[in-house]
Amino acid sequence: MKNNFKVIAFDADDTLWDNEIFFRQTEEQFCNLLSSFSEPEATMKELLSVEIKNLEDYGYGTKAFMLSMIETAIKISDHKVPQNIFQQIIELGKKQINQEVNLLDGVLELLDYLSQKHYKLIVATKGDLLDQERKLKKSGLEKYFHHVEVMSNKRQSDYRKLIQHLDIQPEDFLMIGNSYKSDIEPVLELGAFGIHVPYHILWEHEKADENGEHPNWMKVKGLAELKAFL
Amino acid sequence: MKNNFKVIAFDADDTLWDNEIFFRQTEEQFCNLLSSFSEPEATMKELLSVEIKNLEDYGYGTKAFMLSMIETAIKISDHKVPQNIFQQIIELGKKQINQEVNLLDGVLELLDYLSQKHYKLIVATKGDLLDQERKLKKSGLEKYFHHVEVMSNKRQSDYRKLIQHLDIQPEDFLMIGNSYKSDIEPVLELGAFGIHVPYHILWEHEKADENGEHPNWMKVKGLAELKAFL
Numbered sequence: 001m002k003n004n005f006k007v008i009a010f011d012a013d014d015t016l017w018d019n020e021i022f023f024r025q026t027e028e029q030f031c032n033l034l035s036s037f038s039e040p041e042a043t044m045k046e047l048l049s050v051e052i053k054n055l056e057d058y059g060y061g062t063k064a065f066m067l068s069m070i071e072t073a074i075k076i077s078d079h080k081v082p083q084n085i086f087q088q089i090i091e092l093g094k095k096q097i098n099q100e101v102n103l104l105d106g107v108l109e110l111l112d113y114l115s116q117k118h119y120k121l122i123v124a125t126k127g128d129l130l131d132q133e134r135k136l137k138k139s140g141l142e143k144y145f146h147h148v149e150v151m152s153n154k155r156q157s158d159y160r161k162l163i164q165h166l167d168i169q170p171e172d173f174l175m176i177g178n179s180y181k182s183d184i185e186p187v188l189e190l191g192a193f194g195i196h197v198p199y200h201i202l203w204e205h206e207k208a209d210e211n212g213e214h215p216n217w218m219k220v221k222g223l224a225e226l227k228a229f230l
Numbered sequence: 231m232k233n234n235f236k237v238i239a240f241d242a243d244d245t246l247w248d249n250e251i252f253f254r255q256t257e258e259q260f261c262n263l264l265s266s267f268s269e270p271e272a273t274m275k276e277l278l279s280v281e282i283k284n285l286e287d288y289g290y291g292t293k294a295f296m297l298s299m300i301e302t303a304i305k306i307s308d309h310k311v312p313q314n315i316f317q318q319i320i321e322l323g324k325k326q327i328n329q330e331v332n333l334l335d336g337v338l339e340l341l342d343y344l345s346q347k348h349y350k351l352i353v354a355t356k357g358d359l360l361d362q363e364r365k366l367k368k369s370g371l372e373k374y375f376h377h378v379e380v381m382s383n384k385r386q387s388d389y390r391k392l393i394q395h396l397d398i399q400p401e402d403f404l405m406i407g408n409s410y411k412s413d414i415e416p417v418l419e420l421g422a423f424g425i426h427v428p429y430h431i432l433w434e435h436e437k438a439d440e441n442g443e444h445p446n447w448m449k450v451k452g453l454a455e456l457k458a459f460l
Binding site: 057058059063064066067070071074079080081083084086087090093094097098128129130133146147150151152161164165 | 287288289293294296297300301304309310311313314316317320323324327328358359360363376377380381382391394395
């Protein structure tokens with residue numbers, strides 16, 4: 001793959017730091033709260049369905065997740081869930097919002113290396129704006145990045161806007177992220193480049209088939225491997 | 231005031247379109263829902279206090295507002311609020327999210343005029359990213375703006391980051407908005423410029439004293455007046 005990019009964009013959640021694992025932990029505790037009304041598996045299925053239904057109204061992030069948990073609790077218990085459960089859902093959400101940030105292996109090493117090169121480095125992430133800024137600050141990684149782009153979604157049209165805003169051409173843009181569906185596929189369609197670094201768990205809604213044939217992307221096991229290519 | 235700015239940034243809510251009025255309507259309906267537990271005035275006071283307490287965790291926007299209404303309902307009713315109220319709060323919030331966009335007087339005329347000048351026009355707004363993008367799309371104003379900056383807050387440090395990201399100097403930057411506290415005061419401190427266009431209602435938390443002496447800002451009654459200065 002070529003390496004004369006002008007801008008390298010990093011996804012944040014599960015690319016720079018752990019994220020999905022905290023959602024899984026909160027989901028598990030949420031299922032426990034509702035265990036007298038529904039089996040965990042059925043609760044999870046309903047929660048996912050409520051979350052996907054609400055994506056258009058709420059977008060991504062912890063506040064959306066909290067509101068969907070509340071709606072799921074009402075639905076699953078047929079309006080019979082005890083009052084204190086709502087309070088506990090709010091507390092679970094706030095705990096997740098204030099979670100520590102654990103950097104993934106190889107992040108610091110790669111960013112140190114890239115910061116000595118000519119690339120403009122940015123963060124391009126979807127999710128909640130405040131969540132992402134808070135995590136970036138806690139991560140200590142702010143200094144490596146020119147700025148952060150929080151995107152309401154990561155479809156082709158969202159990346160087109162981002163590339164225009166950066167005043168570059170698609171072939172000058174490399175996206176690095178853990179979700180083929182959100183970080184790789186839409187940038188390939190635009191003529192930009194992608195490097196897929198899978199994380200050990202992936203949200204159900206992010207699962208997608210990969211186009212192994214396309215010349216503009218590759219998959220690596222961890223960020224440490226990238227130094228050889230950039 | 232000078233007028234050779236490189237970037238003119240518009241606040242969105244209550245500067246380009248109505249916003250606070252919808253929050254007031256939702257608050258009124260929320261107070262009605264809780265009227266058997268608390269007088270409207272006391273409910274409003276408690277809601278404001280919960281919202282301000284939650285600002286650091288949730289930031290601004292409708293989802294934050296919904297979560298604070300739910301928390302207030304639990305608190306005010308001492309966990310006795312009927313189940314269906316939570317469902318109704320969620321519905322109130324979703325209705326507000328999907329509200330039509332009403333442009334304020336003079337917006338189209340001013341943007342038409344400015345788009346023929348050399349300025350780069352952007353939207354610089356706080357609030358929820360998805361909310362703001364959705365409103366901009368509905369407004370039909372997208373074509374006038376180079377891009378949208380949704381900011382998690384509008385303090386001096388947030389504007390400093392914005393101006394750096396725009397690769398300009400503070401004196402090249404003019405902010406136009408309805409909140410002296412969020413749109414004018416912090417940009418003056420940086421050496422940038424502000425035009426204050428008050429809206430007929432202002433959220434309690436946005437109220438602030440004005441520094442009438444500072445040379446870098448002025449107040450106008452409506453956007454239509456601005457053509458004479460830009």
